[in-house]
Amino acid sequence: MNTLALRRLAITEAKLFLRDPVTAFFGLAFPVVLMGILGSIPALRKASPAMHGLSTLDLYAPILTVFTLMMLAMNGLPPLLAGYREKGVLRRLSASPVRPAMLLGALLPLYLVVAVISMALVMVVGVICGVSLPQQVAGFVLAFVLSAAGLFALGLLVAALAPSGKAGNAIGATLFFPLMFFAGVWIPRDFTPEWLRRIGDFTPSGAAVQSLQDAWTGHFPHGVDLLTLAVFALVAGGAAAKLFRWE
Structure with missing residues (x-):
């Protein structure tokens, strides 16, 4: 019963995600479109000794991969979950076979799949424009998973603290920039x-980009970034779990 309910909830959330043109475009398509635009500029495809033999396009490949995670974490989770709480959706779920916690079991995998699809499309467009695929595969996968975990945990913390959907959107947008x-x-x-750069290394977005870039160029991500x-x-995930209110 729980498995069937979770599946139906995930399908419903996927449909709602696709029906929101802003979130769907910026969370899924925008990084791919931007990679295509940047790749169409010849100067950005040229490697430079000042950038350790990389091109500007090489630098933007991991950045655009992280952009999707940031968009979903800051502009997707907080307004959605805070809005559900404000409207009483979570309270009504608690009285049904679909427990509120199952909503997270549907949302987080959905957002992770969206991020993986966007990343794959960025890679395809990047390869067409001359960007190589990540050379340290194991390190790249580890960095991507930890990047998703860190950013999504931060988004859940914002959702836990936001008193309303509008507040969740405002706080998420404020952190997004x-x-x-x-x-x-x-x-x-x-x-x-x-x-x-050193300050950025201790932020989830900066550490995410640096670890993915290291793996992209064939180096295992630095331990500090991971x-x-x-x-x-x-920390953010634990705080979100402690502070999150279902009604």
Whole structure:
């Protein structure tokens, strides 16, 4: 019964996700479109000694992979869960065979699948434009999983603290922009001062991009970056579990 209910809940949430054009576009399609636009500029495909033999497009491949995770974590989870609580959806679920906790069992795998699809499409477009596939596969998978765990945990913490759907959207958006900055969306991390990169290393977005970039170029991700992501996943996730209110 629980398995069937979980499956139906996951299908329903998937349909709702696809019916929201803003979240669906920016969470799934935007990184792919941006990779295609950047790849169409010849100068961005040229490797540079100043960037350790990489091109600007090489730097943006892991950035755009993390962008999807940030979008889903900050602009997807908080307003959705806080809105469900505000409207009494979670309270009504508690009186049905579908327990509120099962909602997370449907949402988190759904968002992870969306992130994987977006990442795969970014890779396909990147390969067409001359970007190589990740060379350290095991390290890349580990970095991606920890990146998803750290960012989603932060999103759940925002959802736990937000008193309403609008507040969840506002708080998530407020955090989204500095996370984008430290991820290098506007200025790739390699172009920023050393001290700013060091600060970014201790943010979930900065650590995520750096660990994925290391794996992309054939190096196992640095332990500090992986530890940063694991700490965010454990601390933010634990705080979210303790503070989350179902009604």
